Amino acid sequence: xxxxxxxxxxxxxxxxxxxxxxxxxxxxxxxxxxxxxxxxxxxxxxxxxxxxxxxxxxxxxxxxxxxxxxxxxxxxxxxxxxxxxxxxxxxxxxxxxxxxxxxxxxxxxxxxxxxxxxxxxxxxxxxxxxxxxxxxxxxxxxxxxxxxxxxxxxxxxxxxxxxxxxxxxxxxxxxxxxxxxxxxxxxxxxxxxxxxxxxxxxxxxxxxxxxxxxxxxxxxxxxxxxxxxxxxxxxxxxxxxxxxxxxxxxxxxxxxxxxxxxxxxxxx
Amino acid sequence: xxxxxxxxxxxxxxxxxxxxxxxxxxxxxxxxxxxxxxxxxxxxxxxxxxxxxxxxxxxxxxxxxxxxxxxxxxxxxxxxxxxxxxxxxxxxxxxxxxxxxxxxxxxxxxxxxxxxxxxxxxxxxxxxxxxxxxxxxxxxxxxxxxxxxxxxxxxxxxxxxxxxxxxxxxxxxxxxxxxxxxxxxxxxxxxxxxxxxxxxxxxxxxxxxxxxxxxxxxxxxxxxxxxxxxxxxxxxxxxxxxxxxxxxxxxxxxxxxxxxxxxxxxxxxxxxxxxxxxxxxxxxxxxxxxxxxxxxxxxxxxxxxxxxxxxxxxxxxxxxxxxxxxxxxxxxxxxxxxxxxxxxxxxxxxxxxxxxxxxxxxxxxxxxxxxxxxxxxxxxxxxxxxxxxxx
Numbered sequence: 001x002x003x004x005x006x007x008x009x010x011x012x013x014x015x016x017x018x019x020x021x022x023x024x025x026x027x028x029x030x031x032x033x034x035x036x037x038x039x040x041x042x043x044x045x046x047x048x049x050x051x052x053x054x055x056x057x058x059x060x061x062x063x064x065x066x067x068x069x070x071x072x073x074x075x076x077x078x079x080x081x082x083x084x085x086x087x088x089x090x091x092x093x094x095x096x097x098x099x100x101x102x103x104x105x106x107x108x109x110x111x112x113x114x115x116x117x118x119x120x121x122x123x124x125x126x127x128x129x130x131x132x133x134x135x136x137x138x139x140x141x142x143x144x145x146x147x148x149x150x151x152x153x154x155x156x157x158x159x160x161x162x163x164x165x166x167x168x169x170x171x172x173x174x175x176x177x178x179x180x181x182x183x184x185x186x187x188x189x190x191x192x193x194x195x196x197x198x199x200x201x202x203x204x205x206x207x208x209x210x211x212x213x214x215x216x217x218x219x220x221x222x223x224x225x226x227x228x229x230x231x232x233x234x235x236x237x238x239x240x241x242x243x244x245x246x247x248x249x250x251x252x253x254x255x256x257x258x259x260x261x262x263x264x265x266x267x268x
Numbered sequence: 269x270x271x272x273x274x275x276x277x278x279x280x281x282x283x284x285x286x287x288x289x290x291x292x293x294x295x296x297x298x299x300x301x302x303x304x305x306x307x308x309x310x311x312x313x314x315x316x317x318x319x320x321x322x323x324x325x326x327x328x329x330x331x332x333x334x335x336x337x338x339x340x341x342x343x344x345x346x347x348x349x350x351x352x353x354x355x356x357x358x359x360x361x362x363x364x365x366x367x368x369x370x371x372x373x374x375x376x377x378x379x380x381x382x383x384x385x386x387x388x389x390x391x392x393x394x395x396x397x398x399x400x401x402x403x404x405x406x407x408x409x410x411x412x413x414x415x416x417x418x419x420x421x422x423x424x425x426x427x428x429x430x431x432x433x434x435x436x437x438x439x440x441x442x443x444x445x446x447x448x449x450x451x452x453x454x455x456x457x458x459x460x461x462x463x464x465x466x467x468x469x470x471x472x473x474x475x476x477x478x479x480x481x482x483x484x485x486x487x488x489x490x491x492x493x494x495x496x497x498x499x500x501x502x503x504x505x506x507x508x509x510x511x512x513x514x515x516x517x518x519x520x521x522x523x524x525x526x527x528x529x530x531x532x533x534x535x536x537x538x539x540x541x542x543x544x545x546x547x548x549x550x551x552x553x554x555x556x557x558x559x560x561x562x563x564x565x566x567x568x569x570x571x572x573x574x575x576x577x578x579x580x581x582x583x584x585x586x587x588x589x590x591x592x593x594x595x596x597x598x599x600x601x602x603x604x605x606x607x608x609x610x611x612x613x614x615x616x617x618x619x620x621x622x623x624x625x626x627x628x629x630x631x632x633x634x635x636x637x638x639x640x641x642x643x644x645x646x647x648x649x650x651x652x653x654x655x656x657x658x659x
Binding site: 087093104106107108109113115116118134137156158159162166167170171173179181182186188192203254258260261 | 305335336337338339341342363364365366368369370385386387388389390391392393394395396397400408410411412414415418437438439441442443444445447448449450451452453455456457458462463465466467468469470471473474475477479554558559560561563564566
């Protein structure tokens with residue numbers, strides 16, 4: 001089992017910018033196969049960077065028959081690159097040892113992780129909506145390499161629909177690809193972004209788990225700088241390995257400390 | 269080729285009506301582990317009764333164990349899976365790898381299907397689950413015709429597709445807005461449908477992303493040509509009337525298609541029936557295109573209460589041509605109504621009289637679930653349904 005490691009999803013395409021903060025491992029969103037990021041990379045850029053840094057490619061879209069376009073290019077990636085994939089169909093194309101499974105919102109227990117390990121998938125991203133106690137139990141009861149979104153404007157929803165374009169068209173509003181949304185009763189703020197082939201909703205605040213940094217033993221902590229403004233980005237880069245980071249930025253560790261109930265009768 | 273019509277049931281009564289009105293199979297949930305935690309759901313004894321009722325009629329029962337498990341939910345899972353196996357259910361519907369692991373470890377021979385929560389959109393994903401032992405996959409509602417055709421043409425794993433009912437705005441399962449906004453876990457059956465809430469933004473208009481419903485009536489014949497095995501209706505929390513009406517509509521259309529007698533008039537009539545019973549507008553959603561501006565609502569919940577269900581036939585006196593009816597919504601003398609049922613084709617008539625429980629003639633039946641007698645000029649049967657005229 002490896003030691004705790006920080007991995008960054010860059011806001012900017014120039015990865016050299018992050019060297020001074022001691023990052024040498026990056027997750028790069030693959031153009032046309034990922035959604036919800038600020039910078040996307042094509043295969044040539046990814047291969048170039050993989051000669052200098054440790055590189056993971058993230059593909060978090062669900063693929064339809066366009067999965068075969070990826071099949072055509074897979075063998076052109078340098079062999080030292082790993083792939084973080086949402087669509088389980090990609091496991092039929094990518095070599096097992098290069099896969100990090102990322103079933104967003106639906107990988108939530110140690111038994112599922114151990115089962116995946118038993119069939120050869122020993123790298124997994126766990127949910128961003130678990131409590132700290134659930135995460136600790138998973139770490140204690142699994143042998144897999146765990147990845148966790150440690151600082152991010154975390155994803156709350158992913159849709160195939162064009163939810164911003166449709167709204168703009170309905171009301172004849174000027175073209176835009178995002179809105180801040182305030183839920184009328186709870187006053188909770190969400191952000192919606194539309195890109196090619198879909199829309200995502202994220203937290204408005206930055207999810208930050210630094211308060212529990214010492215609990216995250218032997219796991220990979222992902223810092224996703226997408227959708228984060230320059231001031232907060234700088235603060236994160238300068239303080240990501242400090243427990244106090246969550247006090248320095250406009251952050252929220254909502255799910256970590258809020259047990260989510262699932263039946264109306266369970267709500268008190 | 270056997271085409272399966274698959275209906276939901278939130279309780280035993282609805283399961284019985286689904287079976288009577290044309291379902292080949294019914295899917296249900298237990299008290300725990302399914303994605304409709306707030307439906308009535310079934311105890312193990314009720315599941316046993318449901319399976320017996322269905323099997324006696326040549327129907328199948330699938331049980332949803334398709335929530336996303338957290339560590340604490342794993343405790344009694346083995347016991348539950350074994351109990352369902354002993355009852356003799358026809359399949360589990362599962363999402364979580366922990367359930368697949370348990371089924372295999374316990375050496376349970378009952379089949380398992382992969383739930384739509386896994387958002388299967390391509391052939392390669394079907395191959396993955398086939399290799400794990402899945403007998404059937406429920407495709408993502410985002411699949412279009414080409415996606416489905418490619419899967420059906422290239423693998424022998426059974427395929428199940430949704431043809432009617434409510435839609436998630438998100439890919440199923442890929443949403444925790446309910447968790448964040450209302451502290452109810454969408455992937456453990458507590459979804460509060462935040463996508464149907466209202467939001468403010470910096471324009472003059474409120475924001476909503478509530479999806480219209482799915483209705484595949486226009487494309488059902490085309491779907492059947494793709495040789496899909498199972499056609500699924502959404503709605504374990506829907507009413508008995510909704511279940512019976514939708515089952516009857518799709519059963520009739522599927523049978524006409526199989527017999528080569530389907531025509532535009534039949535589709536047109538049942539489209540009206542389905543539009544009336546739905547509480548939202550509906551579209552074919554992703555089958556023919558990505559839903560555009562017309563595929564959703566922009567001003568919150570747009571749900572209409574349906575009062576078409578007038579009464580349930582309890583018995584029929586052939587000699588007197590008189591039916592005993594349990595009232596469900598108000599009806600009056602001189603109303604034109606129609607009756608349909610498992611073995612009764614849709615027929616219309618005018619209500620000539622209504623007699624209350626004291627055998628007194630009254631102008632209308634206005635009390636909920638009162639028992640009345642009316643003249644029906646043709647044979648009807650127990651469990652037939654009387655509704656408003658749909659012309």
